[in-house]
Amino acid sequence: MRHYRSEAAGSPLPDTFSLLSWNVHKEMGRPPFDKTLQSLLATGSPELILFQEAVLDARTADHFPGYNVSAAINIDLRHRQYGVLTAARCPIHDTVGLKTNRREMHIATRKSMLITTHPFEDGGELTAVNLHAINFVSAAVFVEEIERLRVVLQQRTGALIVTGDFNTWSRKRMEYLEHFAAAVGLLPAAYINGHHIKQRFSKPLDHLYYRDVTLLAAEAVDTGRVSDHNPILATFKR
Structure with missing residues (x-):
């Protein structure tokens, strides 16, 4: 596992903070995406941004001036x-990158997830999990891979946010995700305009879960055809 990283100065997370989660479908660097991203950053001013299918190259850090970046x-x-x-x-105190043991059928790629920790002003920490779950495999393999994350998270205490593209397009995958959330003590976000979250077989693919913080608002934002997914903007209180 390799990590892309660009360091910038930053203050601890404030008591009220915002988050943007989005599967960007490898669109970074294209004018329609860049314009939409700047609009989202201006509107939501998120302290945390969690992208799946991000483009990582020499220009990546240019999309996030004033941010620390890890991938x-x-x-x-x-x-x-x-x-x-x-x-x-805010600062990124620690990063743990995990890649799936199994490869996706046909295209033979692995998926990745990133666990980062961020300080609060009172000395506590938030753990943020950015997940792109494995697809094109059996439900049993899906469960096997997410179980690896469950084991890691059950060893951590305190504030926790888990978000990303879970590829939960089947009943079995959704049932396991509910079990996973309960085991880790996570609550599911309720959304404004939740119908804008991408679905397959009438089941949402993108999710946002949280623990030991209060969700003030969460919204799925319709961005048209910029990506094949829409972003989630959420605001939390410590």
Whole structure:
């Protein structure tokens, strides 16, 4: 596992903070995406940004001025990589990148997830999990891979946010995700305009869960055809 990282100064997370989670479908660097991202950053002013299918190259940090940036790569090409990316206005104290043991059928790629920790002003920490779950495999393999994350998170205490593209397009996957959330003590976010969250077979693919923080608001934002998913903007209180 390799990590892309760009350091910037930052203050601890404030008591009230915002988060943007989005599967960006490898669209970073294209004018329609860049314009939409700047609009989202201006509107929501998120302290934390968690992207799936992010483009990781020499220009990546330019999208996030004033942010610390860390990423876990799952596709490594000669001049460009792709993976999950977490950007934070606050410091990133620690990063743990995990890549699935199994490969997706047909395309033979692995998926990645990134666990980061961020300080609060009172000395506590938030753990943020940026997940792109494995797809094109059996429900049993899906469960096997998310179980690895469950084991890690059950060893952590305190504030926790888990978000990303879970690829929960089947009943079995959704049932396991509910079990996973309960085991870790996570609550599911309730959304404004939740119908804008991408679905397959009438089941949502993107999720946001939280623990030991209060969710003030969460909204799925319709961005048209910029990506094949829509972003989630959420505001929390410590």
